[in-house]
Amino acid sequence: MLEILPPELLRFLMVKTKLNQAINFDPAGDTIPDLFDDYQQAALAYKNKSDEDLARAFEYSQIGKEVKLPPFGARFINLAQWVQMPNAEQKIKEYDMEEWVPYAKIWVERFAPDSAKYELKKDIPxxxxxxxxxxxxxxxxxxxxxxxxxxxxxxxxxxxxxxxxxxxxxxxxxxxxxxxxxxxxxxxxxxxxxxxxxxxxxxxxxxxxxSSERSEFRSGNSSPQGRTIISLNKPNVFSIDNAVKEKYPSISIGIAIIKGVTIEETNPQLEREKEAFLKSLAGLTTEQLGQYPEIQAYRRLYKEMGVDWHSRRPSPEALLRRVALKKGLYTVNTCVDAYNLVVMKHRISVGAFDLDKIDFPTVLRFPEKGEEILLLGDSEPTVYKETELAYFDRKGGYNIDFNFRDAKRTAVQLKTKNLYLNIDGVYDITSSQVEQALREACDIIMKHCGGRLETFGVDTAS
CATH class of the missing domain: 1.10.10.350 (Arc Repressor Mutant, subunit A)
Structure with missing residues (x-):
């Protein structure tokens, strides 16, 4: 075990495991990167004096009397990518991750899935x-x-x-x-x-x-930039319930799946983009918000659902209202912060969820009587109104009120590797607008989090 894990990680594995549980450690797949992630999170808890249990697990995992904090600037999975690249020594040194290099190499060589292995091809593929x-x-x-x-x-x-x-x-x-x-x-x-x-x-x-003559570019196919709306047509992934189609015939939902992302707490380039965007909205007032047709569309929907939009503001309005009131923007992580820029730019709701926590298929429908959702940040579940539009998978609802708030179980975290996106439009928010916002949301997420786009399309009531 000491060959594949440093001593403090091995102790951490034992310390964080409950006494009545057996340690079932399989080094294959993402087990080792996840353990390093957990160790960094525990070290942060110790450093910031936040989560006492995590902090204690980190402290007890130390070898000797001196507490040694690990590097925080990058994750083990980033290091595993770097050790596969020639000339990456400076980058590794910059993030102070030299001590973990042998373990990253062993993981790549012996335990990593094929999707995590990268080899420059000597010949043109x-x-x-x-x-x-x-x-x-x-x-x-x-x-x-x-x-x-x-x-x-x-x-x-x-x-x-x-x-x-x-x-x-x-x-x-x-x-x-x-x-x-x-x-x-x-x-x-x-x-x-x-x-x-x-x-x-x-x-x-x-x-x-x-190697060959230049060919003419042929647009369309899987590209989100085609001239016609790309239809999703994947009921095994997502569908709109017939009752919703009948009640809201103008509805259109954009769906995308992005796999292989690396989400961080923040990065300098994204922070600069956020600052520039805030400057572009310097003159925004709360009075102006109500004049935008997209905001009006969501307010109209909320009224139809029996929801007071003064107390539950649609996400585009809530974000822009903070800007207008000079309260700035929340910092969540590089995924959420990135797509929030698209939400504010187009004034169209975007939701992102941990794909691996979704039990497909998903559906946009009205809740049944008594159905509940444990919202992110809450300790008690919220009971749905039967008129509130929400997205459901086979385990239950994972958001409420058309991307107003999301469930705790499907929330995007730093560990999230695969994303499921939905974007919703109704009334004067057209399917073309939904597709454009979805394309830009995918682009900006992949810009700052990497990943590959695997599913993209728009589902409508028609």
Missing amino acids: ESAKKLTGKQKEFLKKVATEIDKDWNAEEFQKQIYDWAKDFSLSSHEAFEAIYISLLDKTYGPKAAWLILFNKDFVKLRFEEIYS
Whole structure:
């Protein structure tokens, strides 16, 4: 065990396990990264004097009298990505994670799932030859810019901007990068992958661009940027109940699944984007909020549901109201903070949930009498009104009042690796607006949290 875990982690595993429970430790899969995550959280509790049980577990796990705090800047899963990249030593040193490197290497070599393993391909993958002309032009652009003095966060942002220049969705752009280098449609943060291997990447991208004639870009298919609305049509994933369709024939719901995300408490680039967005709304007043057609649509819906929108404000209005009152924005994590920018920009509700906590299929329906939901932040369950629109899976409701508040059991946490998104429109909020907001929500989440888009579409009452 000491080969795969440092002594303090091994002690932590034993300390945090209840006395009447057997330790069932299987190092395969995500067990080891999750244990390191738990250890970092316990160390934070000790440092901040917050959760007493976690803090005590951390303190008792120490070897010797001296308490040694672990690195906090990055997670073990990030380190596991870095140890697979050439020239990543400086990044590892920057985050003070050198002591964990041997354990990360062992996990990657012996226990990690294939989805967590990344190997630069020596030859151009056959799949890279099938990239569209626009994708190859995009790679050429990246190759011409690599040698400039970039930091990873700025370069990651620039990749998104270049994708837009070539009319590519972020999914198409990053897919081109990962296919070209890894022969996969997903991978670690692209900026790190590229900047750690500048010479190799530059040559590879130029070779791909030159390997065949430029082809015309064909839009549509799985890209969220197609001209027509992309229909979801996946009842095994999501559906709208017939009673809801009859009551609200204008309703449209956007659904997306993003897998393989890495969520952090915060990052500097996202904080700068939040600051810039707040500045753009400097003159906003509470009186103006009621004039927006999207806000009016949600207020009308709440009135129809018998909900007082003064006490339960729809999420776009609640966020913008904080801005208008100069109260600033909450900081939750990089996923929630990112998509909240889209909520405020389009004034359309967005909900994100832990995909692995959802028991499919899901449905938008009216609650049955007596159904309850334990909302995030509450200690007692809330009883639904039978007129309140809510999303349900086979275990019960996971939000209330059209993304007003979410359930505790499906909340997005730092450990969340896979996301389930829904975006809702009604009345004057059209299906086109819903799709646009969903696309931008996916883009900004993948920009700051990574991941790959696996499902995307809009379901309507018609």
